[in-house]
Ligand SMILES: [Zn+2]
């Protein structure tokens with residue numbers, strides 16, 4: 001993990017063993033205020049060390065593998081997308097294109113995607129997306145995700161794609177679904 005403070009490290013370790021943590025649990029375990037608990041949870045989510053859920057954080061599943069729920073392709077290392085549904089199911093998609101579609105059909109509490117450059121698992125809600133670029137390694141139109149806005153912007157510029165944040169990417173995908 002990149003730049004975690006000692007306390008963030010401890011929270012992260014706790015999260016690894018418990019699977020999820022509520023703000024109150026962090027407050028009582030570390031004797032900190034609610035504002036501090038929320039700030040630490042934000043920091044962990046921003047660094048890709050945790051996924052935000054209502055009132056707390058959840059562990060990011062490191063393995064997103066298996067067949068895509070949308071198109072049944074095998075998921076690929078630099079493209080995989082995963083979601084945890086409100087019903088507690090874990091679903092996988094081959095790439096962000098199918099992942100964003102799956103989100104429309106299965107209300108999710110958290111979603112993770114993969115940085116196309118580095119293969120790291122990142123929080124889907126905080127990722128940046130490049131839509132319809134010339135690089136089309138999986139489903140069409142291509143949707144790729146990146147942890148850094150700067151990387152995504154450069155990639156979009158080089159390969160003729162459109163830069164989008166999570167909600168813009170979702171809207172875009174939604175539109176395509178209804179016009180295809
Ligand atoms: Zn798929």
Ligand SMILES: [Zn+2]
Pocket residue numbers: 073094095096097098138139
């Ligand atoms: Zn795909």
